[in-house]
Amino acid sequence: MNRSELINLIHSKKSFLCIGLDTDLSKVPAHLLDLEDPIFEFNKAIIDATHDLAVAYKPNFAFYECYGARGWNSLTKTIQYINTAYPGQLFTIADAKRGDIGNTSQQYARAMFDPSSSGMNFDAVTVAPYMGEDSVKPFLSYPGKWIIVLALTSNKGAADFQFFSNQDERLFEQVLGKSQKWGSADTMMYVVGATQAEMLTDIRKIVPDHFLLVPGVGAQGGSLQEVARYGMTKDCGLIVNSSRNIIYASNGTDYAARARQEALLIQQEMELLLA
Amino acid sequence: MNRSELINLIHSKKSFLCIGLDTDLSKVPAHLLDLEDPIFEFNKAIIDATHDLAVAYKPNFAFYECYGARGWNSLTKTIQYINTAYPGQLFTIADAKRGDIGNTSQQYARAMFDPSSSGMNFDAVTVAPYMGEDSVKPFLSYPGKWIIVLALTSNKGAADFQFFSNQDERLFEQVLGKSQKWGSADTMMYVVGATQAEMLTDIRKIVPDHFLLVPGVGAQGGSLQEVARYGMTKDCGLIVNSSRNIIYASNGTDYAARARQEALLIQQEMELLLA
Numbered sequence: 210m211n212r213s214e215l216i217n218l219i220h221s222k223k224s225f226l227c228i229g230l231d232t233d234l235s236k237v238p239a240h241l242l243d244l245e246d247p248i249f250e251f252n253k254a255i256i257d258a259t260h261d262l263a264v265a266y267k268p269n270f271a272f273y274e275c276y277g278a279r280g281w282n283s284l285t286k287t288i289q290y291i292n293t294a295y296p297g298q299l300f301t302i303a304d305a306k307r308g309d310i311g312n313t314s315q316q317y318a319r320a321m322f323d324p325s326s327s328g329m330n331f332d333a334v335t336v337a338p339y340m341g342e343d344s345v346k347p348f349l350s351y352p353g354k355w356i357i358v359l360a361l362t363s364n365k366g367a368a369d370f371q372f373f374s375n376q377d378e379r380l381f382e383q384v385l386g387k388s389q390k391w392g393s394a395d396t397m398m399y400v401v402g403a404t405q406a407e408m409l410t411d412i413r414k415i416v417p418d419h420f421l422l423v424p425g426v427g428a429q430g431g432s433l434q435e436v437a438r439y440g441m442t443k444d445c446g447l448i449v450n451s452s453r454n455i456i457y458a459s460n461g462t463d464y465a466a467r468a469r470q471e472a473l474l475i476q477q478e479m480e481l482l483l484a
Numbered sequence: 485m486n487r488s489e490l491i492n493l494i495h496s497k498k499s500f501l502c503i504g505l506d507t508d509l510s511k512v513p514a515h516l517l518d519l520e521d522p523i524f525e526f527n528k529a530i531i532d533a534t535h536d537l538a539v540a541y542k543p544n545f546a547f548y549e550c551y552g553a554r555g556w557n558s559l560t561k562t563i564q565y566i567n568t569a570y571p572g573q574l575f576t577i578a579d580a581k582r583g584d585i586g587n588t589s590q591q592y593a594r595a596m597f598d599p600s601s602s603g604m605n606f607d608a609v610t611v612a613p614y615m616g617e618d619s620v621k622p623f624l625s626y627p628g629k630w631i632i633v634l635a636l637t638s639n640k641g642a643a644d645f646q647f648f649s650n651q652d653e654r655l656f657e658q659v660l661g662k663s664q665k666w667g668s669a670d671t672m673m674y675v676v677g678a679t680q681a682e683m684l685t686d687i688r689k690i691v692p693d694h695f696l697l698v699p700g701v702g703a704q705g706g707s708l709q710e711v712a713r714y715g716m717t718k719d720c721g722l723i724v725n726s727s728r729n730i731i732y733a734s735n736g737t738d739y740a741a742r743a744r745q746e747a748l749l750i751q752q753e754m755e756l757l758l759a
Binding site for chain 1: 506510544546547549550551552553554555556557559560581582583584585586587588589590591592594595598601602603605612614615616617618619620634637638639640641642643644645646648649650651655658659662697
């Protein structure tokens with residue numbers, strides 16, 4: 210999905226909501242656990258109930274890998290379902306935070322972007338910048354695909370290294386400044402945590418046009434209005450993620466309907482912010 | 485495997501060699517491709533041919549993930565084979581370079597360290613430090629398990645951010661200094677690229693006792709003698725990885741025997757360095 214298609218999607222759905230599929234067997238409704246693939250069945254029901262309210266889904270790979278090959282199978286079925294049931298209607302993000310030497314990142318890129326090899330065809334992957342340009346560039350060799358580089362994350366540990374600074378800038382600012390030369394705003398986004406909403410002003414000085422993926426609205430405590438105030442551009446420029454607040458709104462048989470209610474509340478707030 | 489067991493293994497085998505299982509279907513011998521699981525069969529033959537010469541194996545996850553769930557199945561069979569066929573005789577490293585918010589890193593830790601969940605039981609996992617303490621600590625909650633934190637990598641892109649510095653130190657030095665407080669030299673190691681061997685002198689000032697995992701001897705161009713000169717401690721303190729030079733020594737039916745020859749050359753050099 211290219212940038213103008215993504216922007217069109219945001220305006221037609223009046224939403225810049227990403228739903229994080231951090232699907233945890235200890236939190237899904239008990240009645241699903243007897244099914245052959247409870248993770249996939251849970252995801253499918255959540256997607257079917259919310260697909261018109263969200264512009265993106267973001268499976269968090271850790272929640273699948275903890276079940277080994279079986280979990281990867283559930284993940285593969287999930288992305289295949291989105292691509293088949295809602296073609297062109299959803300932006301898909303592999304939240305995998307990968308990054309390694311070039312030769313290795315090439316293999317990770319195949320995992321995310323080459324369905325003939327891995328069975329999976331995401332639009333975007335989150336990448337960790339620590340190993341620099343050649344660890345990130347192989348992901349950009351797939352036309353139409355995106356990378357989303359970790360810049361400023363929403364966790365406590367973000368303070369450990371991301372704020373390391375010389376006289377001129379902090380590490381996350383150097384990541385933004387340097388990495389934007391590796392691609393363009395048509396193929397790169399940045400992860401910026403919502404707990405640092407006021408910092409979006411500084412970040413927008415460095416990357417005025419890039420889309421930002423903002424996790425941490427909801428369970429990690431950010432405010433949607435603040436994020437929009439400091440981070441929104443004329444093209445929206447934001448994809449805001451919510452995971453647990455939506456997908457675990459209920460752990461009863463009404464979980465999909467309740468997830469829709471929660472997603473709808475956020476979408477309605479986003480509609481006002483986009484107006 | 486705890487630290488003293490690892491040190492004993494190094495001295496009894498007279499080796500600090502790690503063999504990287506970066507198993508690529510485009511490089512394995514053609515006669516394996518008709519088998520049901522060529523990746524596992526290749527790994528098994530390499531392991532059987534070299535297990536007495538190496539102290540560690542390091543499957544690089546990207547090379548399995550590029551084949552999706554099927555690749556994860558080959559990976560799982562590989563680690564299970566090592567644990568079953570050579571119990572207590574090999575240190576196993578999940579080269580996955582993971583790292584995310586705490587709740588997510590917990591799930592990655594289950595993938596690497598909890599066989600009842602994922603089927604996999606590695607001794608160690610490589611982690612990326614960008615997201616800080618809470619992204620790394622969940623991996624340390626498993627007794628007897630290790631994390632190997634990226635400090636100074638061997639690729640060109642290492643220069644992009646790892647050398648970012650204030651007046652006092654560079655980022656990789658800050659990573660070494662801060663992160664060593666999160667665990668101990670009994671549970672933490674660092675990745676230090678061999679292409680920067682002379683920098684091991686500075687690194688040893690910060691982490692005198694930690695084991696260092698040194699990739700890049702061989703295909704990435706480092707020298708074993710240099711690494712030992714600048715990085716070795718009284719406990720050895722080094723695990724040196726070689727991947728392609730060993731596992732792709734031949735792509736004929738003699739691949740396992742040729743891999744053994746290459747591993748033996750390195751082991752013999754290590755034996756002299758340990759003497």
